[in-house]
Amino acid sequence: MKIGEYKVELNYGILKGVLDVLGVLMVIVMTDLVRSYIGLNVFPDRALLAIYPDGVPFDRWLPGLILPAIAYAYTVLSVVYVFKSKKLPKRFSVNAENAQQYYDHLMYANSILRVLVLLALWDYSYIIQIRLLYTDISLLSIQAIGDVIVGVIAVLYIRSRIIAFAPLKDADKPDDKA
Secondary structure, three states, rough: EEEEEEEEOOOOHHHHHHHHHHHHHHHHHHHHHHHHHHHHOOOOHHHHHHHHHOOOHHHHHHHHHHHHHHHHHHHHHHHHHHOOOEEOOOOOOOOOOOHHHHHHHHHHHHHHHHHHHHHHHHHHHHHHHHHOOOOOOOOOHHHHHHHHHHHHHHHHHHHHHHHHOOOHHHHHHHOOOO
Protein backbone atom coordinates (compact mmCIF):
# COMPACT_ATOMS: atom_id res chain seq x y z
CA MET A 1 0.00 0.00 0.00
CA LYS A 2 1.14 3.51 -0.67
CA ILE A 3 0.37 7.09 0.19
CA GLY A 4 1.58 8.96 -2.84
CA GLU A 5 5.07 7.59 -3.47
CA TYR A 6 5.63 6.52 0.17
CA LYS A 7 5.20 2.86 1.02
CA VAL A 8 3.17 2.11 4.17
CA GLU A 9 2.16 -1.09 5.88
CA LEU A 10 -0.91 -2.13 7.82
CA ASN A 11 -0.14 -1.87 11.54
CA TYR A 12 -2.52 -3.64 13.85
CA GLY A 13 -2.85 -2.61 17.49
CA ILE A 14 -5.16 -3.77 20.25
CA LEU A 15 -7.58 -0.85 19.81
CA LYS A 16 -7.87 -1.35 16.05
CA GLY A 17 -8.38 -5.08 16.61
CA VAL A 18 -11.17 -4.43 19.12
CA LEU A 19 -12.83 -1.96 16.73
CA ASP A 20 -12.63 -4.39 13.83
CA VAL A 21 -13.99 -7.28 15.93
CA LEU A 22 -16.84 -5.01 17.01
CA GLY A 23 -17.47 -4.20 13.34
CA VAL A 24 -17.60 -7.92 12.49
CA LEU A 25 -20.03 -8.51 15.35
CA MET A 26 -22.23 -5.68 14.05
CA VAL A 27 -22.25 -7.28 10.58
CA ILE A 28 -23.33 -10.58 12.20
CA VAL A 29 -26.14 -8.73 14.02
CA MET A 30 -27.18 -7.14 10.71
CA THR A 31 -27.24 -10.59 9.09
CA ASP A 32 -29.53 -11.85 11.84
CA LEU A 33 -31.71 -8.78 11.32
CA VAL A 34 -31.96 -9.53 7.59
CA ARG A 35 -32.97 -13.10 8.39
CA SER A 36 -35.71 -11.79 10.67
CA TYR A 37 -37.03 -9.45 7.97
CA ILE A 38 -37.13 -12.23 5.40
CA GLY A 39 -38.86 -14.40 7.99
CA LEU A 40 -41.59 -11.78 8.40
CA ASN A 41 -42.76 -12.46 4.89
CA VAL A 42 -42.80 -16.22 5.37
CA PHE A 43 -43.43 -16.89 9.06
CA PRO A 44 -44.91 -13.83 10.79
CA ASP A 45 -45.40 -14.19 14.53
CA ARG A 46 -48.77 -13.96 16.29
CA ALA A 47 -48.60 -10.21 16.91
CA LEU A 48 -47.96 -9.54 13.23
CA LEU A 49 -50.71 -11.98 12.21
CA ALA A 50 -53.13 -10.01 14.40
CA ILE A 51 -52.15 -6.75 12.65
CA TYR A 52 -51.68 -8.20 9.14
CA PRO A 53 -53.95 -11.27 8.83
CA ASP A 54 -53.06 -11.75 5.15
CA GLY A 55 -49.30 -11.51 5.78
CA VAL A 56 -47.00 -8.54 6.11
CA PRO A 57 -47.27 -6.39 2.98
CA PHE A 58 -44.15 -6.05 0.85
CA ASP A 59 -43.99 -2.27 1.29
CA ARG A 60 -43.94 -2.67 5.12
CA TRP A 61 -40.99 -5.06 5.45
CA LEU A 62 -38.89 -4.11 2.41
CA PRO A 63 -37.55 -0.85 3.96
CA GLY A 64 -36.05 -3.01 6.68
CA LEU A 65 -33.82 -4.69 4.11
CA ILE A 66 -32.50 -1.43 2.64
CA LEU A 67 -30.60 -0.32 5.76
CA PRO A 68 -28.76 -3.63 6.24
CA ALA A 69 -27.87 -3.52 2.52
CA ILE A 70 -26.36 -0.06 3.08
CA ALA A 71 -24.48 -1.45 6.11
CA TYR A 72 -23.03 -4.32 4.04
CA ALA A 73 -22.02 -1.95 1.23
CA TYR A 74 -20.39 0.49 3.66
CA THR A 75 -18.51 -2.35 5.38
CA VAL A 76 -17.18 -3.66 2.07
CA LEU A 77 -16.15 -0.17 0.94
CA SER A 78 -14.41 0.57 4.26
CA VAL A 79 -12.45 -2.71 4.04
CA VAL A 80 -11.48 -1.97 0.42
CA TYR A 81 -10.36 1.50 1.56
CA VAL A 82 -7.88 -0.11 3.96
CA PHE A 83 -6.03 -1.90 1.15
CA LYS A 84 -6.31 0.79 -1.51
CA SER A 85 -3.35 3.09 -2.20
CA LYS A 86 -4.07 6.71 -1.40
CA LYS A 87 -3.02 9.97 -2.99
CA LEU A 88 -0.90 12.43 -1.09
CA PRO A 89 -3.19 14.76 0.84
CA LYS A 90 -3.45 18.28 -0.54
CA ARG A 91 -3.91 19.94 2.84
CA PHE A 92 -1.36 18.13 5.03
CA SER A 93 2.42 17.99 4.80
CA VAL A 94 3.00 14.25 4.47
CA ASN A 95 6.55 13.08 3.85
CA ALA A 96 8.56 9.85 4.16
CA GLU A 97 8.93 10.29 7.95
CA ASN A 98 5.24 10.74 8.79
CA ALA A 99 3.46 8.80 6.00
CA GLN A 100 3.10 5.67 8.16
CA GLN A 101 1.70 7.65 11.07
CA TYR A 102 -0.72 9.43 8.73
CA TYR A 103 -1.88 6.08 7.32
CA ASP A 104 -2.34 4.60 10.82
CA HIS A 105 -4.54 7.53 11.86
CA LEU A 106 -6.62 7.15 8.72
CA MET A 107 -7.15 3.48 9.52
CA TYR A 108 -8.21 4.22 13.10
CA ALA A 109 -10.70 6.79 11.81
CA ASN A 110 -11.96 4.24 9.27
CA SER A 111 -12.53 1.59 11.98
CA ILE A 112 -14.22 4.04 14.37
CA LEU A 113 -16.55 5.35 11.67
CA ARG A 114 -17.38 1.81 10.50
CA VAL A 115 -18.57 0.86 13.99
CA LEU A 116 -20.55 4.09 14.40
CA VAL A 117 -22.24 3.78 11.00
CA LEU A 118 -23.15 0.14 11.69
CA LEU A 119 -24.57 1.08 15.10
CA ALA A 120 -26.68 3.89 13.62
CA LEU A 121 -27.97 1.68 10.78
CA TRP A 122 -28.76 -1.13 13.22
CA ASP A 123 -30.67 1.30 15.42
CA TYR A 124 -32.75 2.54 12.49
CA SER A 125 -33.34 -1.03 11.31
CA TYR A 126 -34.70 -1.82 14.75
CA ILE A 127 -36.96 1.25 14.63
CA ILE A 128 -38.33 0.18 11.24
CA GLN A 129 -38.94 -3.33 12.54
CA ILE A 130 -40.80 -1.98 15.59
CA ARG A 131 -42.88 0.21 13.26
CA LEU A 132 -44.34 -3.00 11.85
CA LEU A 133 -46.13 -3.47 15.16
CA TYR A 134 -46.68 0.13 16.21
CA THR A 135 -47.12 2.71 13.48
CA ASP A 136 -46.80 5.66 15.84
CA ILE A 137 -43.13 5.04 16.78
CA SER A 138 -40.95 8.06 16.02
CA LEU A 139 -38.17 7.80 13.48
CA LEU A 140 -36.09 10.19 15.58
CA SER A 141 -33.40 8.22 17.38
CA ILE A 142 -31.27 9.71 20.13
CA GLN A 143 -28.70 6.95 19.61
CA ALA A 144 -28.29 7.74 15.90
CA ILE A 145 -27.92 11.44 16.70
CA GLY A 146 -25.35 10.48 19.33
CA ASP A 147 -23.52 8.33 16.76
CA VAL A 148 -23.31 11.30 14.41
CA ILE A 149 -22.00 13.56 17.19
CA VAL A 150 -19.43 10.98 18.31
CA GLY A 151 -18.41 10.46 14.66
CA VAL A 152 -17.84 14.18 14.16
CA ILE A 153 -15.84 14.36 17.39
CA ALA A 154 -13.76 11.32 16.34
CA VAL A 155 -13.02 12.82 12.92
CA LEU A 156 -12.07 16.18 14.45
CA TYR A 157 -9.85 14.45 17.00
CA ILE A 158 -8.08 12.35 14.35
CA ARG A 159 -7.67 15.49 12.23
CA SER A 160 -6.10 17.35 15.16
CA ARG A 161 -3.73 14.41 15.73
CA ILE A 162 -2.76 14.46 12.05
CA ILE A 163 -2.13 18.21 12.21
CA ALA A 164 0.22 17.57 15.17
CA PHE A 165 2.65 15.53 13.04
CA ALA A 166 1.70 16.66 9.51
CA PRO A 167 0.88 20.37 9.74
CA LEU A 168 -1.41 22.10 7.30
CA LYS A 169 0.31 23.42 4.20
CA ASP A 170 0.84 27.19 4.09
CA ALA A 171 -2.00 27.83 1.64
CA ASP A 172 -4.52 26.30 4.07
CA LYS A 173 -3.41 28.14 7.20
CA PRO A 174 -5.68 30.99 8.25
CA ASP A 175 -4.21 34.44 7.88
CA ASP A 176 -3.38 36.28 11.10
CA LYS A 177 -3.36 39.64 9.36
CA ALA A 178 -6.06 41.97 10.55
